[in-house]
Each structure stands twice: as C-alpha cells, then as structure tokens.
Amino acid sequence: MLQNNIKDTDRLRLPVNLTPPGQTDGGGITEIINLGIGLLRRQYLVILVTAALVIAISLLYLRLASPTYTAQVQILLANPRAQFVQQQSLLAEPPFDLNQIETQIQLVRSKATAAAVIDQLKLTNDPDLNASGPSLHSLWQRIRSWARAGSTQDAPSGRHVEPSDAIVDVFLSRLSASRVGYSNVIEISFNSSSAARAAEIVNAIANTYVTDQLNAKFDANRRATSWLQDRLRDLGDQALAAQRAVDVYKSQNNIVSLDGRLIDEHQITEINNRLALARAQTSEATAKLSRYETLLASFDPKKPSSMLDLDAIGSDGLNSAIITALRQQYLELTRREAELTARVGRDHLAVVNVRNRAREFRVSIFDEVRRLAEVSRSEFELAKQRQEEIEKQLAKAVAQSRSVNSAELTIKDLESRAKGLRSLYETFLQRYMSSAQQETFPISETRVLFPASPPSSKSKPKTRLVLALGIVGGLALGIGLALLRDLMDRVFRTSSQVESVLELPCLSMVPFLPSRKSQKPAVRLQKTEDDVQQRIVSPPTAIHRTVVGMPLSRYTEAIRSIKLAIDHNPEKISSQVIGITSALPNEGKTTIAASLAQLIGHAGKSAIIVDCDLRNPSLSSIFAPKAACGILEVANGSRSLADAIWRDPTTNLAFLPAVRRGPLLHTSEILCADAISKLFDRLRAQYDYIIVDLPPLTPLVDVRATSSLIDCYILVVEWGRTKIDVVQHALHTAPNIQDSLIGVVLSKTDTKAMARYDGHRSYYYHDSHYIRYGLSGS
Structure with missing residues (x-):
C-alpha cells in the first residue's frame, strides 16, 4: 500500500504538514x-x-x-400565649432565635425522644430497626450492631443493654429534623419501609415532643409555685410575730396615747448616727481582730505545708508592702524548690537550703501578721471605748426624755417593720394565687401544624x-x-504519528500478511546436492514470495512505494546501498528487506541482498540454511565472492549470506573494518542495488558501525506494537543513523483497523480503491 505518493521530493525529508486537507486555521472544532x-x-x-x-x-x-417511604410533619415553635396568661406567668419567655430553634431540633433528635417513641409504639421488634431488611443501609446497621455486641460482651450486667442502644441509633439514623427556611417551623421526617408505619412514627415523634414541652412547663411552674408557698409561709410568720411584738410592747408600757412633749429629735438623731458609726467601726474592728486571731491560730511555723491565707485578712495584708515583698520572695523560693526537687530530688542539700529559707520567710510573714494583729487589737479597744462613751451619752439623753417619747420611737420601729412584712406577704400571696391558677390552664409554646399522612410514593x-x-x-x-x-496506547498506528513524532516521512504502510501454506511453490521443495553446488536459494515462505507470487496485491504495492522513495531520495546522490533496520527484533525488517530485494530483481534490475545481522542471521537461515561460507569468509579472503553468492532463479536475485560458526564478540568492529568496506566497493561495481539486512538498533550497536558502508537507511516499525518512546530512544542513541534515514516503514499494518485510527483518511483504506485497479486486498 502506497502511503505517500509525493511528487515533490523535498517533502521526503522536511517535517510534513499535518493539517488535514480542507482544514483551515479555524478548524479546531472539526479536529x-x-x-x-x-x-x-x-x-x-x-x-x-x-x-x-x-x-x-x-x-x-x-x-x-427495599423501598423507603418518608413521612413528614411540621411543628410551629413560639406559639403565642393568651395575654392574660403571659401577665400571670412566673417564668420569662425569651424570643425564639436561631440558637433556640437549633436547640429544639436537637431535642427532637435526642435519644430520650427516640426511646419514648420506641416504647410507646413497641418498636423493639420492628424489622427496620433490627436491620433485618435486604437494603444496604440495613445490612450496614446489622454489621454495626454485631460489632457493638462483640465489643461489649464483657460489660457489667447492670449497664444499659447494647441492643437497645443499637435500636435507638438506627431509629435516629432514619429520623431527620430541620428548619423550614427562616421561619419558626421545624419539619420532622422519618424513613420506613412501610408508608403507614412512617406516618405513625413521625406523628408519635411530634406528639411526644409537644407533650415533653408541656410537661417541662408544668414542672417549672410547679417548682416555682412550691418555692412561693414556702416563702409565703415564712413571710406570714414574720409579719405576725412583728405585729405581736408591737402589741406586747404597748401592753408592757401601758401606752394608750402618744400625747406629751417630745424629746429633742435633733440630739437623739445625732447621737444615734454617731452611735451607729461607732458600732460599725467596733464591728469592723471586731471582725478584723477575729480574722487575725483565726489566721494566727491556724498557722504553725514549724509545718512546711502551713501557710497564711493573706486574702482572709482583707486589704491590710494585701496593702502591706512588707508582706507583699516577703510573699513574693517566699513564692520565688517555693518555685525554685519545686524545680530543684524535680531535677535533683527532695532530699538534696540545695533543696533543703531553699526550703529552710522559705521557712524563714514564712515565719517573717507570720511575725508581720502578728504585728498587724496587735495593731488591730489596739484599734478594737479604741473603737470599743468610743462606742461605750457614745452609748453613755445616748443613755443620758434618753434618760432625760420622757418614757412616752422613748416608747413612741420603739413602737414606730416595730409598726414599720410589721407593715413592711405585711405588704411583702400580700405581694407574694398574689403571685402564688396567679401561679396556682396558671397550672390549671394547659398550653404549650409548640403545636403540630398538620398531622402526617402515609406517603403515596417511595422516596428511595x-x-x-x-x-x-x-x-x-x-x-x-x-x-x-x-x-x-x-x-x-503509545504505539505507532498512523503515518501522521510517524511524521509528527519522528519528523520523518512515512514511506509506506505494509499490510500484515498472515502465515499460510504455499499452493504452488516457486522452487523445488526438496533441496538436492545439485542445488547446493549451484547455490540456489531455498524455497521461500509464502510471505517472502508475495511480491513475485502476488504482484497486484496491496502488500506488493506497499513495497513498490519503498522502492520509489529510494529512487527519489534527494539527500543522497546515490542510493545504491540501502540498509534495512528496526528499533527492536521481530518487527518485520528481514521480510521487508527480502521483499524489496525480490521486487527489484523481478523488475529486471541487478540486486543483491546482504545479511549483515552477524549475531542472528535469520535471512540466511531462510534463503541459504546450508551455506558453507558467507560475508565473513569473503571479507577475510578465505573464499571468493563468487563462491559465497547464492541466487534465486525466479527473480535473478543474488544473496550473500552470513554463516555463523560460533559466538562473535566484536561484530561492530568487523562491520567497520576495511575488508568489509572493500567488499562493499566490489558489490557497488557489480550491482545496481544492494539491500543490507541489518540488526536492530536497540539491543546492538552494530548498525552504528555501518554508516560508512550504507548510503541510506530505512527504519521498519511494527504497527500497533512498537512503543513510541522505544523508537525515539533508539534514534537518539544513533544520531549518525538518524541523519541518513530516508523514512519509516510501518510493517504488519492492520488495514481494516486503520479507518478507526486515521479518521481524516478513512476512505483511503477502502478495498474498493484498490480493486478498481486490479489490486487484491492482501
């Protein structure tokens, strides 16, 4: 098959324009x-x-x-109470915000609500909750319950049974609650394999939640009412006792009326104010002295753990500069003691020294506190003395007044106290009566908008x-x-790939020929001694005989395109010696070389094919398996060229084999020797074309040594098998060979599959184009 029938020979070496025919710069969508x-x-x-x-x-x-049905019910939060109920309520009613709504959602999805509904509807043996259904979710829940049961086999018998917890978890996994938009409405959903069961459970959840809210309100009001009742009883007793005290005092002093001259109100008020101040000072001094005495009594300087609570003596200890300084030094020593104890141990000498110094500071603090206690004692004695003097003055002033005036003051005080207690009692009594009445009015802040009904279609x-x-x-x-x-798929499948990746023209795409038995052999099947003496090549296989036996096949036409590319090679003045190589073994280079040589010989040109694959002379094993001498013997002069050449009587093709008699260690040195060069000079003089079957590039370096012998190279790449990276690496390691390459041949091409890989030229591969000119498909 001819791939590039190009008249302009310059395109054989330059990078080929890959733009498909008819595609312009704006054809990206088409591509x-x-x-x-x-x-x-x-x-x-x-x-x-x-x-x-x-x-x-x-x-x-x-x-x-298994099908899953989802039932839904909506609950309205912040249901407003009646105005008279709000006025009588003991508890504050905060507005529902986002946090409150989220809290209510968590209450709906709480384990307490789930457990209450499970007990109410007897769902312990429900198949959905026991993970006995065929659904994947049920299977997962069953595995989780098994795992939990296995992990808690040794749990104490008094704990909650794990299967109940598992049922609650499954129940909660089927329950969902969310806020509807920005409203105060909560939507509750429950999934079940039964539509009626889903509606029943979700309605029970809503009712349980509303009932729980109502019970919570009742409990809060009940506790508030109970507290009011106890407080009301105490206030009543106090008010009654105050009133009785007034009556008793009047009876004891035989007071009937309060007429008469009053004492000097200004004097009595002044003395009372002074006395109150003095008593306050005495009380303060007494409390301070008591704190000092209690603090000193609880402190033992000999105990390292005993420490003064300086906060207990008030501002005197905190404002004392001496105590503050001693305390800071003591705390610093305590910190050092802790650090040294952690590093060297409690009984280390350094730790003991620090501890002794801390004890000294603690004793110093104690002494300073004791000094402050003595000062406080002096202040107490002074305040007490001042109070006694003022009391004497007041007693003297009171003694000078009438007993009626003194009784009037006492009675006013007692009556004022009794009146205040009575007023407070009446206030609490009114609140108590309101709370008691409110308990008889059952209303909740939440309500169900509309009960759920069984869903008509499954949700999952x-x-x-x-x-x-x-x-x-x-x-x-x-x-x-x-x-x-x-x-x-990093292999070569189209000519465009070859031309874009390797920047070499694709000379031909040789179709794949399956192995088949020959029907009409071109030569005798049995090789006689006569044939060996006359050096006639062995009968080739059907593949090697295709160009002769099937001259109008696509395979032969593809070989002709290789011959045409050799003849129109612009890079070399002479393309007489053509080297056929490949990147890897078994890519078809030997078959291509043999077919090309037979095509040239069959066309009437004098051609010879030389087997230069010295380490694996596969072509010699096909054409001359019994050859006694070859290229090596001719090069070293032990045999003449005429004695080593074999001929094909059908095509008049000459063949110079390579006889392998043992392992060759330096084949690259042999191929670049002067003897081989002189041999090829003789072949140039005798033949029009010299086809050289070379070893592959990647395993060996022999091909690089033939650059002085070969005019041009042809690289054979197996279609759909040889990796692009391998070919690139092979050419990169042999730059002298790459410079002499005239193109690439894709061998073993699947022409039927080419239409799938080369969409631009899919019609090119139709057999009808070849049949029109008498060509067969193979």
Whole structure:
C-alpha cells in the first residue's frame, strides 16, 4: 500500500504538514469532532460494555433495594400565649432565635425522644430497626450492631443493654429534623419501609415532643409555685410575730396615747448616727481582730505545708508592702524548690537550703501578721471605748426624755417593720394565687401544624434518578476508560504519528500478511546436492514470495512505494546501498528487506541482498540454511565472492549470506573494518542495488558501525506494537543513523483497523480503491 505518493521530493525529508486537507486555521472544532469520532470507532466496545455493566448494576440495585417511604410533619415553635396568661406567668419567655430553634431540633433528635417513641409504639421488634431488611443501609446497621455486641460482651450486667442502644441509633439514623427556611417551623421526617408505619412514627415523634414541652412547663411552674408557698409561709410568720411584738410592747408600757412633749429629735438623731458609726467601726474592728486571731491560730511555723491565707485578712495584708515583698520572695523560693526537687530530688542539700529559707520567710510573714494583729487589737479597744462613751451619752439623753417619747420611737420601729412584712406577704400571696391558677390552664409554646399522612410514593430509591445516573455514569465511565486506553496506547498506528513524532516521512504502510501454506511453490521443495553446488536459494515462505507470487496485491504495492522513495531520495546522490533496520527484533525488517530485494530483481534490475545481522542471521537461515561460507569468509579472503553468492532463479536475485560458526564478540568492529568496506566497493561495481539486512538498533550497536558502508537507511516499525518512546530512544542513541534515514516503514499494518485510527483518511483504506485497479486486498 502506497502511503505517500509525493511528487515533490523535498517533502521526503522536511517535517510534513499535518493539517488535514480542507482544514483551515479555524478548524479546531472539526479536529475535536474527528478525534471524538475516532475514539468512538476505536473504543466503542469498551464504552458500550462499561455502560451496560453500570446500567446492569443500577437495575440490580433497584431490584434488591427495599423501598423507603418518608413521612413528614411540621411543628410551629413560639406559639403565642393568651395575654392574660403571659401577665400571670412566673417564668420569662425569651424570643425564639436561631440558637433556640437549633436547640429544639436537637431535642427532637435526642435519644430520650427516640426511646419514648420506641416504647410507646413497641418498636423493639420492628424489622427496620433490627436491620433485618435486604437494603444496604440495613445490612450496614446489622454489621454495626454485631460489632457493638462483640465489643461489649464483657460489660457489667447492670449497664444499659447494647441492643437497645443499637435500636435507638438506627431509629435516629432514619429520623431527620430541620428548619423550614427562616421561619419558626421545624419539619420532622422519618424513613420506613412501610408508608403507614412512617406516618405513625413521625406523628408519635411530634406528639411526644409537644407533650415533653408541656410537661417541662408544668414542672417549672410547679417548682416555682412550691418555692412561693414556702416563702409565703415564712413571710406570714414574720409579719405576725412583728405585729405581736408591737402589741406586747404597748401592753408592757401601758401606752394608750402618744400625747406629751417630745424629746429633742435633733440630739437623739445625732447621737444615734454617731452611735451607729461607732458600732460599725467596733464591728469592723471586731471582725478584723477575729480574722487575725483565726489566721494566727491556724498557722504553725514549724509545718512546711502551713501557710497564711493573706486574702482572709482583707486589704491590710494585701496593702502591706512588707508582706507583699516577703510573699513574693517566699513564692520565688517555693518555685525554685519545686524545680530543684524535680531535677535533683527532695532530699538534696540545695533543696533543703531553699526550703529552710522559705521557712524563714514564712515565719517573717507570720511575725508581720502578728504585728498587724496587735495593731488591730489596739484599734478594737479604741473603737470599743468610743462606742461605750457614745452609748453613755445616748443613755443620758434618753434618760432625760420622757418614757412616752422613748416608747413612741420603739413602737414606730416595730409598726414599720410589721407593715413592711405585711405588704411583702400580700405581694407574694398574689403571685402564688396567679401561679396556682396558671397550672390549671394547659398550653404549650409548640403545636403540630398538620398531622402526617402515609406517603403515596417511595422516596428511595428513585427509579428515574438511579437509571439516569446509571446511564450517564456508565457512559462517562466508559468514555473515561476509552480515553485512558487511547492515551495509554503509545504505539505507532498512523503515518501522521510517524511524521509528527519522528519528523520523518512515512514511506509506506505494509499490510500484515498472515502465515499460510504455499499452493504452488516457486522452487523445488526438496533441496538436492545439485542445488547446493549451484547455490540456489531455498524455497521461500509464502510471505517472502508475495511480491513475485502476488504482484497486484496491496502488500506488493506497499513495497513498490519503498522502492520509489529510494529512487527519489534527494539527500543522497546515490542510493545504491540501502540498509534495512528496526528499533527492536521481530518487527518485520528481514521480510521487508527480502521483499524489496525480490521486487527489484523481478523488475529486471541487478540486486543483491546482504545479511549483515552477524549475531542472528535469520535471512540466511531462510534463503541459504546450508551455506558453507558467507560475508565473513569473503571479507577475510578465505573464499571468493563468487563462491559465497547464492541466487534465486525466479527473480535473478543474488544473496550473500552470513554463516555463523560460533559466538562473535566484536561484530561492530568487523562491520567497520576495511575488508568489509572493500567488499562493499566490489558489490557497488557489480550491482545496481544492494539491500543490507541489518540488526536492530536497540539491543546492538552494530548498525552504528555501518554508516560508512550504507548510503541510506530505512527504519521498519511494527504497527500497533512498537512503543513510541522505544523508537525515539533508539534514534537518539544513533544520531549518525538518524541523519541518513530516508523514512519509516510501518510493517504488519492492520488495514481494516486503520479507518478507526486515521479518521481524516478513512476512505483511503477502502478495498474498493484498490480493486478498481486490479489490486487484491492482501
């Protein structure tokens, strides 16, 4: 098959323009469409199989998954009370904000609510909660319950039974509660395999929550009423005692009326004020002295753990500069003692010294506190003396007044106290009566807007959604796998790949020829001694005989394109010696070399094919398996060239074999020796074309040593098998060979699959174009 029938010979070496015919600069969309079509052509089976598997899994899921029904009910929060109820309420009613609503949602989803509903509806043996259904969720819950049961086998018998906790967890996993928009409405949902059961449970949850809120209000009001009752009883007793004290005092002093001259109110008030101040000072001094005495009594200087509580003596100890300084030094020594104890131990000498110094500071603090106590004692004695003097003055002033005036003051004080207690008693009595009446008015801040009814359709699984996701997901996964396979397919499949990656023209795409038995052999099947003496090549296989036996085949036409490229090579003045090589073994280079040589010989030109694969002379094993001498013997002069050449009587093709008699260690040195160079000079003089079968580039370095012998090289690459990176590496390691390459030949090409990989030229590979000119498909 001729791939590049190019009249302009300059394009054989320059990078080829890869833009498909008819595509302009704005054809990016067309390129993407062509790539997509090509991907579908190549990987349609992967896409279809993957999509079918995903859809089958979706159908299997729909078949096995048990249906789930979701019932919903809405609860209104902050239901306003009647105005008269709000006025009589003992408890504050804060407005419902976001935090309050979230709190109510958590109460709905609490374990207490779940346990109450489970007990109310007897859901302990419900199959949904016991994870006995076929759904995946039920299976997971069953595994979790098994794991919990296994982890708590050794738990004490007095603890809560784990299966009940597992049932509550399953119940809560099916329960959901959320706020409806920005409103004060909570929507409660519950999932069950039965529609009626779902509605029954969600209504029970709502009723349980509302009842719980009402009970909480009752309990709070009951506690407040109980406290009011106790406080009211105490206030009544105090008010009664105060009134009795007034009556008793009047009876004792025989007071009937308060007429008469009053004492000097200004004097009595002044003395009373002074006396109150003096008593306050005495009381303060007494309390301070008592604190000092208590503090000193509780402190033992000999005990290291005993320390003065300086906060207990008030501001005197905190404002004392001496105590503050001693305390800071003591705390510093305590810190050092702790650090040294952690590092060297409690009984270390340094720790003992620090501890002794801390004890000294503690004793100093004690002495200073004791001094302050003595000062406080002096202040107490002075305050007490001053109080006694003022009391004497007051007694003297009171003694000078009438007894009636003194009794009037006492009676006023007693009556004022009795009146205040009576007023407070009446206030508490009014609140108590309001609270008692409110308990008889049952109303909650929450209410159910509308009870849930059994849902008419299942909520999970949604058939249309699952199927849609299965179809879309299957196609997406199939396309992804197809794209991944396409990206991982780093081999040569089109001439455009060769020309863009290697920057070399693709001379030909040689079709793959399957091995087949020959029907009409070109030479005798049995090789006689006569044939060996006349050096006639062995009968070639069907593949090597294709160019002669099938001259109108696509294979032969592809070989002709190689011959045409050799004849129109612009880089070399002479293309007489052509080296055929490949990057890896078994890529078809020997077959291409033999077919090219037979084509040239069959066309009437004098041609010889030379086997220079000295380490693995596969061509010699095909054409001359019994050759006694070859290129090595001719080069070293032990045999003549005429004695070593074998001929094909059908094509008049000459063949110079390579006889391998043992391991050759320095084949690269042999190929670049002067003897081989002189041999090729003789071949140039006798033949029009010299086809050289060379070893591959990657395993050996022999090809690099033939640059002085070969006019041009042809690189054979196996279609769909040889990695791009391998060919690039092979050419990179042999730059002298790359400079002499006239092009690349893709061998073993699957022409039927080419239309899927080369979308721009898909019609090029149709057999109808070749049949029109009498060419066969093989």
